[in-house]
Amino acid sequence: MDDEQSPGPLDEDLSRGLVHIHEKLGRRILEHDKLAAHVYALTEVLIASGALKLRALDQRKADDAKAMADEATSRWDGARVLDDTRDKYTVTPAPVDCASRVSVCKAACCRLSFYLSKQDLGEHTVRWDVARPYHIARRADGWCVHCDPATRACGVHERRPLVCRRYDCREDGRIWQDFEQVIPTAEVEALPPPA
Ligand code: SF4
Ligand code: SF4
Known part of the structure; x- marks a missing residue:
């Protein structure tokens, strides 16, 4: 098309950034699914064997979820911008x-x-x-x-x-x-x- 423009540096950065995010996200989802299957299987085996009580498991899950959320918040560095607003x-x-x-x-x-x-x-x-x-x-x-x-x-x-x-x-x-x-x-x- 005549009026189509070639991408500028920002468009290139943006598309490279999106590809990077999608790749990371896709990998994380696969890892998460594998881990979830492993945990479910393990839990079922332990409950069936009597080594684990459902009520105790639920309580422990709630405690661990809170601890993990606190830890993730404290170490998340993520995207950062220079904290200096000078012109x-x-x-x-x-x-x-x-x-x-x-x-x-x-x-x-x-x-x-x-x-x-x-x-x-x-x-x-x-x-x-x-x-x-x-x-x-x-x-x-x-x-x-x-x-x-x-x-x-x-x-x-x-x-x-x-x-x-x-x-x-x-x-x-x-x-x-x-x-x-x-x-x-x-x-x-x-x-x-x-x-
Ligand atoms: S002389 Fe200039 S180019 Fe060399 S290190 Fe110093 S600021 Fe950088
Ligand atoms: S002066 Fe800054 S922007 Fe320019 S080449 Fe060096 S690091 Fe890069």
Whole structure:
């Protein structure tokens, strides 16, 4: 059809996200059905043998269900968004000359994982990891999907996330042994340089 448009990055993210959710859900349903069949069979055998009383089982089920619900609530991490509502366009970036350092630091900061803010998500520019919503999406090589593999420049510089704007590598021991002397850590040293 003439007026059909090719999907944008958001549509692709959305459909990848839905496929991921459906796959996980399908697997969980199968596992649940298997487990339920096992438990029913076990219960019937135990009741028939007299080892289990129905009333005691019901009481125990009610107690366990409550304990499991409390536990699930306490450990559910789920999809998270950065808890920082600052307007990213008002953040003053750290005075670091990235262009003169990138051959040494290799833009190792763009390998770090972080949450996006609501503002980032609302702009539909920066991509998030569908398997870990709403972390920045990273490539298989570990760098952010927006980091040019050849130059290590940011492909969404104007709309880069709040975290990228707030970030200051000067005191980051994961990147520099000595920022002033431009000495990176051994881990950064071992990374491949920009092409
Ligand atoms: S590690 Fe520091 S100097 Fe290198 S790109 Fe990141 S912010 Fe710039
Ligand atoms: S959005 Fe840009 S600055 Fe932020 S991690 Fe990705 S490439 Fe680096």
